[in-house]
Amino acid sequence: MFTSTVAKTLVGGLAVALLLTGCGRSEARPTQAAAGAPIDTKPAGGSITVWAMGTEGELLPKLAAQFSQANPGVKVVVTAVPWQDYAKKVQTAIASGDTPDATMVGAVDLAAFASTGGLDKVPSGLVDFSVFYRGAVQSTTFEGAEYGVPWYVETRSLFYRKDMAQAAGVSAPKTWDEYGPFLKALQKQGAKWGLSLPTGATGTWQGVVPFMWQAGAQVMNGDGTTFTFDTPEALKGLEFYRSFIASKISSPNGPVSLGEIEPQFVAGSTAALISGPWEVNLLKSAGGASFVDDKVGIVPLPSGPKSNAAYIGGGQWAVFKDAKNREGAWKFIRWMASPDVQRTWYDLSGDLPAIESAWNEGKLATDATLAVFRTQLKTAQPGPNTTTWRQVTAVLDAEFEKVAKGVSSPQAALREIQKKASAIGTGA
Amino acid sequence: MSERARRTLIAWAFCAPFVALFATFGVWPVLSSLSMSVTDITARDIRTPFSVDFVGLAHYTELFGDPTFLRAALNTLYFVAVGIPLTMIIALALAVALNSGIQRAKGFFRVAYFAPVVTSIVAIAVVWRYLYEPDGMINSVLAVVGIHGPDWLNDPNWSMPALILMAVWRHFGIPMVIFLAGLQSIPEDLLEAARVDGATRRRAFRSITLPLLRPTTLVVAVLLSIGYLQFFEEPFVMTSGGPLDSTTSISYYAYEQFGFGNYGMASAASYVLVAAIALLSLLQFRIFRAKA
Numbered sequence: 001m002f003t004s005t006v007a008k009t010l011v012g013g014l015a016v017a018l019l020l021t022g023c024g025r026s027e028a029r030p031t032q033a034a035a036g037a038p039i040d041t042k043p044a045g046g047s048i049t050v051w052a053m054g055t056e057g058e059l060l061p062k063l064a065a066q067f068s069q070a071n072p073g074v075k076v077v078v079t080a081v082p083w084q085d086y087a088k089k090v091q092t093a094i095a096s097g098d099t100p101d102a103t104m105v106g107a108v109d110l111a112a113f114a115s116t117g118g119l120d121k122v123p124s125g126l127v128d129f130s131v132f133y134r135g136a137v138q139s140t141t142f143e144g145a146e147y148g149v150p151w152y153v154e155t156r157s158l159f160y161r162k163d164m165a166q167a168a169g170v171s172a173p174k175t176w177d178e179y180g181p182f183l184k185a186l187q188k189q190g191a192k193w194g195l196s197l198p199t200g201a202t203g204t205w206q207g208v209v210p211f212m213w214q215a216g217a218q219v220m221n222g223d224g225t226t227f228t229f230d231t232p233e234a235l236k237g238l239e240f241y242r243s244f245i246a247s248k249i250s251s252p253n254g255p256v257s258l259g260e261i262e263p264q265f266v267a268g269s270t271a272a273l274i275s276g277p278w279e280v281n282l283l284k285s286a287g288g289a290s291f292v293d294d295k296v297g298i299v300p301l302p303s304g305p306k307s308n309a310a311y312i313g314g315g316q317w318a319v320f321k322d323a324k325n326r327e328g329a330w331k332f333i334r335w336m337a338s339p340d341v342q343r344t345w346y347d348l349s350g351d352l353p354a355i356e357s358a359w360n361e362g363k364l365a366t367d368a369t370l371a372v373f374r375t376q377l378k379t380a381q382p383g384p385n386t387t388t389w390r391q392v393t394a395v396l397d398a399e400f401e402k403v404a405k406g407v408s409s410p411q412a413a414l415r416e417i418q419k420k421a422s423a424i425g426t427g428a
Numbered sequence: 429m430s431e432r433a434r435r436t437l438i439a440w441a442f443c444a445p446f447v448a449l450f451a452t453f454g455v456w457p458v459l460s461s462l463s464m465s466v467t468d469i470t471a472r473d474i475r476t477p478f479s480v481d482f483v484g485l486a487h488y489t490e491l492f493g494d495p496t497f498l499r500a501a502l503n504t505l506y507f508v509a510v511g512i513p514l515t516m517i518i519a520l521a522l523a524v525a526l527n528s529g530i531q532r533a534k535g536f537f538r539v540a541y542f543a544p545v546v547t548s549i550v551a552i553a554v555v556w557r558y559l560y561e562p563d564g565m566i567n568s569v570l571a572v573v574g575i576h577g578p579d580w581l582n583d584p585n586w587s588m589p590a591l592i593l594m595a596v597w598r599h600f601g602i603p604m605v606i607f608l609a610g611l612q613s614i615p616e617d618l619l620e621a622a623r624v625d626g627a628t629r630r631r632a633f634r635s636i637t638l639p640l641l642r643p644t645t646l647v648v649a650v651l652l653s654i655g656y657l658q659f660f661e662e663p664f665v666m667t668s669g670g671p672l673d674s675t676t677s678i679s680y681y682a683y684e685q686f687g688f689g690n691y692g693m694a695s696a697a698s699y700v701l702v703a704a705i706a707l708l709s710l711l712q713f714r715i716f717r718a719k720a
Contacts, residue, residue: 087687095474112689117475200670253582256668257557387472391688398496401672427472 034145036121043071044331049100049324050076051090053083056104056152056315059349066344067335076332087112094118099320101329105148107139107313107382108390114142115387115427120319122146123330127337135312136354139382148316149333152342152351155310155380156206157372159265159279160272162297164189172299176214176240179302183249186271196261196273197244199254200401205383205393206311207274208400212237213381214304220384224426227384227392230418237304238410242403252404262286274301276313277352277373298369300376312380314354352377387427395420464695471689487696497697499673500681503588504701507659507677508708511592512652519600519648520641523607524633538605545601553665556594557581581667584674591662591675598662599655603648610644611637646716653708657701678704 044067052060057080064076079100081089087109093099094116105113113119122140127149129137136150160172160182168185183194198204209219217233220226228234244250255261259282264270266287273279283292301308317333319326335341342353346364352373353359364370383389399417402408408416429437465487467480491497522541526534544552559565560580567577580590614637622632660679663669669676669684678701685694 091471091474091689112471115472117472200672202668253579253671256581387689391690394684394688398673401670405672407672 034121035124038123038125039327039330044074044328045071046073046325046328047075047077048102048328048332049079050329050332051079051081051086051100051103053081053086053104053106053315055349056351057081062348063336063341063345064332066341067332070335071331074328074332091116091118094320094322097322099322101323101325102317102319102333104151105316105318107136107316108393110139110148110316110318111142111385111427112387112390113318114145114147118321119147120321120323120326120330122149126330126334131339131357132354133312133356133377133380135377135380135382136314136316139385140316141385142387148318149337150354151315151317151336152345152349153312153314153354153377153380154276154278154352155312155373155376156210156274156276156301157310157376158272158299158301159275159283160297160299161186161189161191161265161268161295163295164191164268164271165297172297173302175302176304180243180247180249183244183272184247187249189271190268191271192269193251193264194249194271195244196264196270197241197250197254197404198400199245199250199252199404200397201254201256202397203393204254204400205396206313208238208241209383209396210237210301210310211241211304213309214301214307215240216304216306220386220426224384224386227418227421227426229421230414233306234414235410238400238403238414240304241400242410245404245406252406254404266291274310277350277370280369281350298372300372307379308376310376310380312377312382315351384426388424391424392421395424461695461698464691465699466696467692469691471691483692487692488700490693491696491700496673496676497678497681500676500678501700503673503675504657504659504677504679504704506588507592507595508653508656510589511595511656511659512649514592515596515600515603515652515656516645516648518596519603520607522600523604523611524637526604526608527611538608541604542601544598547598549598549661549665552594552598557666560590582671584672587667587671587674591666594666595656595659595662599652603652606644606648606651607641610641614640642716646712649712649716650709653712654705657705657708 050060050064051057057078060078060080061076064078067076068074083106086106090103090105090109090113094113095118099118122145129140129146132150133153135155136153140146140148140150158172164186165171165182167189170182170185173179173182187194198207212219212234215233215237217228217231217237219229219234221228245252261270261273262282263286265273265283280292280296280298283296287295301310317336319329319333323329336345337355339353339355339358342355342358343362343364345351346353346358347362352370353364359365359370359374364374383393386392395417399408399413403410403413466482466484468483468486469477469480473480522537526537526541561567562577562579562582566580570577578586580586618636618640619632622636627635658679659677660683663675663677663680664683667675669680678697682694682697682701685691685697
């Protein structure tokens with residue numbers, strides 16, 4: 001059951017190789033150019049095969065149709081792939097050399113994919129990286145070269161029950177100091193829990209590491225060679241997280257599965273949660289449009305000693321080395337990375353544009369909810385950009401769970417995280 | 429061509445498709461992952477698999493120094509030690525019941541008991557997660573008899589029993605059918621003779637049915653231990669190995685390592701599992717042989 005195609009393809013020859021040669025890894029990886037070969041400006045042609053995940057995979061054909069209109073003779077073939085386990089699918093494709101031309105990539109995974117050598121470097125001059133949100137660009141580089149083009153971004157802000165806040169006579173918190181008292185006031189209005197926080201489910205780190213950032217922590221040193229979790233700032237952040245649970249504002253058993261929290265929020269048993277722009281639609285289906293209009297408030301995260309940093313995620317586009325239509329794929333991506341197309345895509349999918357200037361027109365410019373996320377994006381940051389980050393996040397999730405459930409203290413957890421993260425290394 | 433050579437050739441021609449498939453999808457991956465388990469291969473190497481280093485048994489020593497893996501091994505053992513006997517007892521009891529009384533509804537019950545086996549694990553997970561909620565159906569029923577039920581899936585002490593219960597419910601169908609077949613092959617006249625001699629039903633069951641079921645029991649035990657040692661789907665869909673690693677199994681650990689791109693570690697963990705399965709199967713053959 002564990003012998004995936006990767007394994008099969010991979011190590012078929014390996015057994016033989018080991019027997020014959022007893023080979024060794026070459027110590028220095030060859031130095032590489034910072035960008036891929038440029039592409040021309042002629043219209044794209046031929047067939048372009050792309051993988052896209054989740055809702056994006058279902059909606060992308062509509063966008064691709066517009067691209068085909070602008071580039072007669074081009075055919076974009078979209079395969080929708082589920083987010084679940086898509087990383088294994090991509091790695092399998094890279095290992096076997098049987099890839100599509102381009103794929104959407106989750107921001108967390110780009111470094112890991114690039115490290116396999118299976119991705120093409122972004123051609124020089126393809127896009128101007130300075131027009132994207134900084135947080136989005138941060139996760140496209142690997143070992144000094146760009147491997148992906150940001151497409152959409154997402155970040156999280158504070159959702160709270162406006163009606164409860166009004167009844168309690170409190171206004172949304174702007175700082176850490178106001179955070180707890182605000183939530184306590186909502187609890188007095190009948191909510192069992194003030195704020196829903198993740199407590200160990202996969203991805204818990206995306207809810208907890210921002211507390212560390214807000215306190216001024218950097219979880220990795222400047223040149224990306226070591227993790228730095230064992231710092232006073234990180235401790236401050238983790239203690240702040242722990243304080244919500246210790247003072248019974250947050251449950252030690254946070255939501256495990258998707259769709260668990262919305263009914264509680266609608267019922268008023270949980271008064272606040274931290275989530276992204278997609279949450280609006282989820283709350284609409286759980287409580288109706290009028291519930292969202294009348295009872296839901298959205299504000300940027302309250303600021304800690306340093307900032308109100310949130311986690312930034314999103315989707316990027318990458319092209320495979322084994323692409324059959326490299327030029328066409330990059331042209332499609334260049335087209336998708338223009339402000340107009342990003343706006344069109346927002347209208348189609350609700351995904352937030354990764355290009356800042358795309359926000360200057362239409363609903364993106366005027367909508368009050370979107371303005372909150374726009375503000376939040378300014379301080380949002382991604383996780384460190386290393387091949388081992390996914391593995392480190394598993395350690396984080398496990399240790400944060402111990403803190404949430406009171407099995408471990410914030411100090412002990414950070415020491416353990418530091419020890420394990422150092423052992424895992426940054427892949428540099 | 430001699431007649432003999434011709435026959436051999438034809439025989440091989442018939443075997444070839446299977447041999448080819450088995451070699452490609454059976455033997456090759458097994459050897460591959462064995463060789464992976466002694467190298468430092470990671471996701472970085474997937475395009476250049478010939479550039480990895482031989483690390484000997486380093487992954488294996490690393491595994492046995494990793495508290496998470498040890499916990500996973502312990503959890504797997506827990507699951508097997510409780511799950512297998514429980515499944516076998518329930519399967520046998522229901523097989524006996526189906527084999528004797530309730531003649532009319534036999535078909536209905538056989539289907540009803542077998543249904544969980546063929547139901548998608550994802551669908552099962554959704555339903556059981558509701559059942560296990562703090563104020564879900566199971567705790568509501570317990571409350572009726574005055575027991576305050578735990579928060580099953582969030583309590584590290586109860587998460588494993590909860591998954592075992594679900595796994596047993598999901599898996600007893602096939603052992604039951606095998607037991608049923610075994611029961612039906614027991615000659616009626618033996619039991620009749622026992623009755624003539626004045627044996628009670630219980631005595632007949634213990635002295636005739638059970639001994640004659642020994643080969644069947646062996647098959648069921650071996651099949652179950654192979655399946656249960658690979659404990660994976662329940663924690664995967666229900667708990668993601670948590671809370672606090674209380675439901676992480678060896679398979680789940682290996683799966684995670686593959687996800688991190690640590691193919692060497694993942695393969696080593698898988699081979700620990702292979703060794704465990706081989707050992708347990710051998711043990712079972714010994715025990716049942718000795719008595720047979």
